[in-house]
Amino acid sequence: MSKRLKNNITSGYMEAANRLNSRKARRKIIAYVESYDDIFFWRTVLGRFENETRFFEVMLPSKGTLKRGKKSVLMNIIADGAGRDMIACVDADYDYMLQGLTETSRTILNNPYVFHTYVYAIENYQCFAKSLHSVCVMVTLNDHSIFDFEEYLRLYSEACFPLFIWSVWAYRTGNYPKFSLSDFCRIIDPGAFSVDNPMASINHLRHKVGRKINYLQQHYPKAKESYLKLKRELLSLGLTPSTTYLYIQGHHIFDTVVVPIMSKVCSRLRQEREHEIYVTSAHRTQMRNEMSCYENSIEDIRSMLKKNTGYMNCPCFQRLQEDVAHFLNAAETPSTVCEDASAED
Numbered sequence: 096m097s098k099r100l101k102n103n104i105t106s107g108y109m110e111a112a113n114r115l116n117s118r119k120a121r122r123k124i125i126a127y128v129e130s131y132d133d134i135f136f137w138r139t140v141l142g143r144f145e146n147e148t149r150f151f152e153v154m155l156p157s158k159g160t161l162k163r164g165k166k167s168v169l170m171n172i173i174a175d176g177a178g179r180d181m182i183a184c185v186d187a188d189y190d191y192m193l194q195g196l197t198e199t200s201r202t203i204l205n206n207p208y209v210f211h212t213y214v215y216a217i218e219n220y221q222c223f224a225k226s227l228h229s230v231c232v233m234v235t236l237n238d239h240s241i242f243d244f245e246e247y248l249r250l251y252s253e254a255c256f257p258l259f260i261w262s263v264w265a266y267r268t269g270n271y272p273k274f275s276l277s278d279f280c281r282i283i284d285p286g287a288f289s290v291d292n293p294m295a296s297i298n299h300l301r302h303k304v305g306r307k308i309n310y311l312q313q314h315y316p317k318a319k320e321s322y323l324k325l326k327r328e329l330l331s332l333g334l335t336p337s338t339t340y341l342y343i344q345g346h347h348i349f350d351t352v353v354v355p356i357m358s359k360v361c362s363r364l365r366q367e368r369e370h371e372i373y374v375t376s377a378h379r380t381q382m383r384n385e386m387s388c389y390e391n392s393i394e395d396i397r398s399m400l401k402k403n404t405g406y407m408n409c410p411c412f413q414r415l416q417e418d419v420a421h422f423l424n425a426a427e428t429p430s431t432v433c434e435d436a437s438a439e440d
Contacts, residue, residue: 122149125181127156127168132401136217137184139404140210140415144423153184169202169209177208179426185209186216189276192263192329192342207425210418213333213411216345220412222353224248224340226405231357233399235364236392242290242360250297251352252339255283258304259339260326261311264318267325274311280347282307290359333411341411349400357396365393 128137134153141151156171165185172183183206190200191213203211214220227244231237258279265274282303285296311318340348372389376382406412 121147122180124149124151124179126151126153126184127171127182128153128184129155129165129168129186131155133184133186133217135402136220139407140184140412140419143416144419149423165199169199172206172209177206181208182422183209185211186345187211187213188215189263189266191332192334193267194328194332196267207422210415210422213414214341214345214409215343215348218345218349219341219343220406220409221400221403222248222340222345222348223403223406223409225408226403227353227357229405230396230399230403231361231364233403234357234361234394234396235368236389237364237368239364239367241363241367242293242356244356247293247297247356248340248352249337250294251285251300253336254297254300254304255343256336256339257308258282259334259343260322260329261308263329264322264325268318268321270315273314276344280344280351283343283347284351288356288359290363333414341409353400354396357400361396 126137126141128134134155137153138151141153145151156168165188168183168185172181177183185203187203190197190203191211193200195201195204203209212220224245224247228240261274262276262279265271266276283300285300287299288296334342340352368389369386372385373382376385
């Protein structure tokens, strides 16, 4: 294929190319994603749907440039006319919570060829609470459970929940200049964390959140009814007080909450394993060899989190896979998808 054609791939072109292939050839479906980091995640989403009749190629919508990001993906999809052989796969961000109040939100909710994460971003899946102990094992090769990630992130989520509603409220009502996403993330930074006393950071967080809520209630005294209405709506979308961390900005959860905690937990686990080697070694040479072997086997926390696939049982992930399955079933009868798209337009 010429460089010019590569830079102008459209859904129609892909459908024509697939028709020209022999009947035994598998149909190729292009899936555009936002960044390099997204390729592996969306491969885990789409890979299970490959069979003897179809396969996916997950790629960036480069168009001969290095432009990346959600807007680039959606603009390419709209410009090229997405279809049964070309889809877009993006982070939900706040667009899922905005429920069609912006053009981007309407696109990810209504376009049958656009799939979104439901949670804020792929980083939230990578930090899925039930999977974090396994990530610690991957990093340290020590299966001793010394910290309850699920309980901590439950408490963290419940502390953030009322202020998260205010954050979405601010974006829905146009008040985000007064209470931006960066403001929200700054307040919900848990701060100093101790493996031995994790509640100190939770109590500190609760204090900061309570103070900001008091401020917002004073400055928006008429917002109570709309706040409670929004709260009920977000709960109906799948948000729960104990899983709020899944809907908070992904980079914040990854970089500010989970990685600092895991760093301290994994450090403790490595020290534990190293002490075990020290006390069980028969002589100094054996200790050095065993320690060298262990140090060469441990992994980097960030790398292991990015490779984490322990989110498969997350209800949001399962909902995403149901969307893909529905699309593929409908695509077996192309007119069905076209009619759905026309109805939504």
